[in-house]
Amino acid sequence: MPEPTTIVPAVTTESADGRRSADAPASAVDPTSVSTVSRPGAARRALRLGVAGPVGTGKSSLIATVCRALAREIRLGVITNDIFTDEDARFLRSAGVLDPERIRAVETGACPHTAIRDDVTANLAAVEQLEVDFDPLDVVLVESGGDNLTATFSPALVDAQLFVLDVAGGGDVARKGGPGIGRADLLVVNKIDLAPHVGVDVEQMVADGLEAREGRPVLALSRHREETVAQLRSWVLNMLAAHQAGLHEPQDPGPMAPHFHAGEVEPHTHDEAHDHDHAHQG
Amino acid sequence: MNVPSTTLAMMLADSRLPIGAHVSSNALEAALLGGLSPGRIGEYLATRMDTVARVEAGAAVLARHLAQRDQPLAALHAEWAARTPSRAQRRIAAVLGDGLRRLADRLWPGSLSTDAGSPRPLVLGAIAAIAGLGPRDLARLVAYDDAQTVVAAALKLEPGDPRQGTALVLEACARFEPHIDALAALQDPTLLPSAGAPQIEGWSEDQSVLPRRLFRA
């Protein structure tokens, strides 16, 4: 099976110079063609796209940005995960970027990471219900509750995932690595407009991310910089096109380091029971 | 899939069962905020064993009985709801019932007799009917799960010696044991125990509107 990075163009800061190659033409994802895709292996259901990352790095804002950029072109739905009640869902509804009924909250209780990884029951039920209620949807965005650097989505819940860091969390974070930083489908270095104020070198942070990710894409983002929003938009459309064409294989970013089994060609990682209690950030 | 009743009970009682149950504290969080002292969690469990756990276990046993005979569960659902006056309790029972139904659909495809929205005790009873879990194991499973849910939540809310929590679970199960015979013999939904616990119902309601709660129920 093809490596996803070979079909999804790497979106890096280098493309900030306005190269059009990163911008998929709108026709690449014609909404009317979605439900009629019938190539073997092609997906019929919506692309389920996870957005993970530590507390406050801008996951909800990123989802609002994606909705703002794409809600007129493709059919979107959103599931938020919150430790406490449904604040993120309410924030997104009030942002006015998507029909409020298409935004639903899942309450994860004390461990947000269980709900996206070990026991995805509540999230899967919510995603499936949303897909039924608004059939057909093109993309369902799932925001994880802000957890720590080890929290990533199970491929049983999402087809692809973004891991969101921000410059305010410190320039070193990308270098520290971890499953989300190293192996999410896209690493976002968010709030780059703040970099001068917090003394962070964005180029260095992106370079650290690229190194930790062995070439997987890194996107430097600020919702205040249109060119970076355009790159995010393209990445989502490219991933959707790959999903619809049956060319994207969901990957588990971790928690284990990539390894080989006898008879396998591609390295992979494993799920592991989350049977510990741990402090969550925030 | 043919496994003995004991194995089924162990599997269904395992907190690692993927049905999304980690969001419930059985209202312990609201109870602690409402003044229950952590030293009295054993008493909270004892009260649950004599009240809500009997209703839940009885409903599960009755669902098993009816499902085995291909009889409808609607009347039982109504009897259970009448004895579960807290809307919050009925809600979380439906959410957890749905998680259990999703699991059962995978383990015993197409065999489950409960509708979507069925509360957990009814889904458990229906599973017991198709998988061969006996009425006694079923009633004990409900009680064990009720106590273990409270104790696991207590370890997050008011951490103490976890071994003490395990002792409390066993004590609760022992407390429940005298109810087993009567519960296991139930066949008529109208005879489902009506053992209300207004304080627990109140805490369940409080829990459903708690700001910044760690547990949904």
Ligand SMILES: Nc1nc2c(ncn2[C@@H]2O[C@H](COP(=O)(O)OP(=O)(O)OP(=O)(O)O)[C@@H](O)[C@H]2O)c(=O)[nH]1
């Ligand atoms: N300057 C700047 N601030 C941003 C940007 N994106 C988000 N923020 C701010 O960052 C803060 C946190 O944003 P959220 O989107 O709520 O972050 P989150 O990751 O969803 O937070 P949790 O769900 O609580 O983990 C808010 O005050 C946002 O306004 C950005 O691009 N630039």
Ligand SMILES: [Mg+2]
């Ligand atoms: Mg958020």
Ligand SMILES: [Zn+2]
């Ligand atoms: Zn966790």
Ligand SMILES: [Zn+2]
């Ligand atoms: Zn392996």
